[in-house]
Amino acid sequence: MGSIYALIALGYTLVYGVLRLINFAHSEIFALGIYASAFAIEGWLGVTGTRTGLGLVGTLLALLAISMLVSGGAALLMERVAYRPLRRRNAPRLTALITAIGISLVVQEFLALRYGRSKITPQRLFEKESLFTFLGEEVRNDKVLVFVAAIVLMIGLDQFVRRSRLGRGIRATAQDAETAQLMGINIDRVVMLTFLLGGLLAGAAGFFNLIFFESARFNIGFLPGIKAFTAAVLGGIGNVRGALLGGLLLGVLEKYGAALFGGQWTDVFAFVVLVLVLLVRPSGLLGETLGRARA
Amino acid sequence: MKHSKFLRIGAVVAGLSLVAAACGDDDDAATTDDTNAAPSEEVAEYSIAFVGPLTGDAANLGIFIRDGATAAVEQFNEEHDDIEITLEEFDTQGDPAQAPTVAADYVNDDSILGLVGPAFSGETKAVLPTLEENGLVMVSASATNATLQDTVPGGKSFHRVLADDAAQAEGLVKYLTTDLQPASIAIIHDNSEYGQGLAVQQLATQLAETDIEIVATEAIDPDSEDYSAAVNTVKTANPEAIFFGGYYEEAGTLAKQLKDEGVEATFISADGSLDLGFIESAGDAAEGAQISCPCNLATTNSPGALGEFATAYEEIIGSPPGTYSTEAFDAANILMTGIAEGATDRAALLEYVEGLTDVTYAISKDVVFAETGNIEARGIFLFEVKDGEFAPLVATDDL
Structure with missing residues (x-):
């Protein structure tokens, strides 16, 4: 679960780092990814039973791609339709925040009205078995899969932002948008890229969430969205590695909270820890450093 | 409901134009009137109303109730040449806030003599x-709150054809102590008024006085998909049985997550989970789950009248009956039998139902009305998931 939070948290963090905007509609991008893979399983790929071997790998990769593309596309569309016009008019950040909440509601209600308010439960893709025991806990194959895949994606993103030309553009814009523009960076393209990256990762998170829980509901994005936002703040919003750390940490905290105090106290425990951490380190564990130059 | 309003407006418009036409040509108007009036002398037409959710979160439950009543109405109309009953539908979405607005529609429609519903306790x-x-009589097929009969002290309207929530907990305790006899049980609920009320306030309290040990009490959040906290606690406690108080969607997800974690305890839940949606969302994990209900679910292989009803229902509706369909069938039949026996206005039908004690033709269970409008029987029914379907397991009255 922590790795899913981390993937969503990256979307919040990237957009915040570049635009200083908290994109509350990001949770709906995640939900769209879940719905995309749910429909892909039964509709487009026509999966009717559990699969094994190469067929399974192919199906999983195809679903991951579909889910990432749908979410990435939705994020781009959202940026183009709702945020860019606001940016052009130099609207205050508060306006963008309200827009984000509005988009979030629109997407939720759209899913509810189009696909119903009850849960949809797609076909299971592979049997869940416990693989090995680690520290007295049985480790299940789907958990391993999700964890490893998420880590690979996150490392990929981290390297992309740190090493590639486009990544340098993102970092430059985050650091000082005006100077970056003077240096010949196309801000619009950087912003689009940021939304696209966030969307792709949210799509992947949606797909993993579906593999894990095998159900979806119109408001499914809300809770993980809030948690991921928390994770981003916990790690230091605007900081890619912070989001990663924050997400994993939040997942672990929830688990221990539940084990120590019982399931009802999961959220209380996790958020109390968050408040304590922020008291000591107001800018999060790793601070706000997306823009800081790293030689 | 909206349609009927439009129809009524349409009828008024049509009527006005007839009048306008009549002004021009007297003879024609007179002949039209005669032909319209003729059939109503042979067949008496009355309406009863279904009140409950047909859209929204709880629509599944409402639709099964409506269809149970529809089956009853169709059968009745076929057997009676001189009476034609119409089932009017009023969609409340099961929402207590919308119910009064909708109520104005059926209360003011004088053709409606009685209600099958309202479906939920709140509404x-x-x-x-x-x-x-x-003075409008109601027979609910599904409202189970234990205090409903006291809403209007000494009231006459309220009736229901199933036992209340308190009876369900009693029945469950009886089943657990005399039949299943697990040494330990874990209680999980969804924090809803219904789920927590049944699982914690009712069942856990009553179980405390028995030999069955409650080894864990956990709650899940219906808005989340992740029940791993509760699942892990239950796994550690390792009970022989698990009771879940809540609704079928969560029950399905929970059963699946429990099985995936290797928990083998018997999964038991109550009427909120008695829906095919439970089997659908739990998949293989639903197999062997036991669900209780104060209602008597009919399947085509149920014995006697229940089975006949299920077959007839499938023929008329096109799908198998669900939770409370049987009760809705009984509720509609109570109202229609009254109408057939000459109680053809609201006051007479209210008196007729109030005067009923033993409803001999009820198929769901022994329906004997108490003074309050509740039924005397306190027994509940248990069903087991077999081969992806609900199969009757036991009735607590037989234990």
Whole structure:
């Protein structure tokens, strides 16, 4: 679960780092990814039973791609339709925040009205078995899969932002948008890229969430969205590695909270820890450093 | 409901144009009137109303109730040449806040003599005073709150054809102690008024006085998909049985997550989970789950009248009956039998149902009305998931 939070948290963090905007509609991008893979399983790929071997790998990769593309596309569309016009008019950040909440509601209600308010439960893709025991806990194959895949994606993103030309553009814009523009960076393209990256990762998170829980509901994005936002703040919003750390940490905290105090106290425990951490380190564990130059 | 309003407006418009036409040509108008009036002398037409959710979160439950009543109405109309009953539908979405608005529609429609419904306890509570004021009789197929009969003290309108929530807990305890006899049980609920009320306030309290040990009490959040906290606690506690108080969607997800974690305890839940949606969302993990209900679910292989009803229902509706369909069938039949016996206005039908004690033709269970409108029987029914379907397991009255 922590790795899913981390993937969503990256979307919040990237957009915040570049635009200083908290994109509350990001949770709906995640939900769209879940719905995309749910429909892909039964509709487009026509999966009717559990699969094994190469067929399974192919199906999983195809679903991951579909889910990432749908979410990435939705994020781009959202940026183009709702945020860019606001940016052009130099609207205050508060306006963008309200827009984000509005988009979030629109997407939720759209899913509810189009696909119903009850849960949809797609076909299971592979049997869940416990693989090995680690520290007295049985480790299940789907958990391993999700964890490893998420880590690979996150490392990929981290390297992309740190090493590639486009990544340098993102970092430059985050650091000082005006100077970056003077240096010949196309801000619009950087912003689009940021939304696209966030969307792709949210799509992947949606797909993993579906593999894990095998159900979806119109408001499914809300809770993980809030948690991921928390994770981003916990790690230091605007900081890619912070989001990663924050997400994993939040997942672990929830688990221990539940084990120590019982399931009802999961959220209380996790958020109390968050408040304590922020008291000591107001800018999060790793601070706000997306823009800081790293030689 | 909206349609009927439009129809009515349409009828008024049509009527006006007839009048306008009549002004021009007297003879024609007179002949039209004659042909319209003729059939109503042979067949008496009356309406009863279904009140409950047909859209929204709880629509599944409402639709099964409506279809149970529809099956009853169709059978009745076929057997009676001189009476034609119409089932009018009023969609409340099961929402106590909307119920009074909808109530105004059926209360003011004089052709409606009685209600099958309201479906839920909350909405019933909200409209009972209005029903009482207008002398409109109600027979609910599904409202199980234990205090409903006290909403209007000494009231006459309220009736239901199934036992209340308190009876369900009693029945479950009886089943657990005399039949299943697990040494330990874990209680999980969804924090809803219904789920927590049944699982914690009712069942856990009553179980505390028995030999069955409660080894864990956990709650899940219906808005989340992740029940791993509860699942892990239950796994550690390693009970022989698990009781879940809540609704079928969560029950399905929970059963699946429990099985995936390797928990083998018998999964038991109550009427909120008695829906095919449970089997659908749990998949293989539903197999062997036991679900209780104060209602008697009919399947085509049920014995006697229940089985006949299920077959007839499938023929008329096109799908198998669900939770409360049987009760809705009984509720509609109570109202229609009254109408057939000459109780053809609201006051007479209210008196007829109030005067009923033993409803001999009820198929769901022994329906004997108490003074309050509740039924005397306290027994509940248990069902087991077998081969992806609900199969009757035991009735607590037989234990």
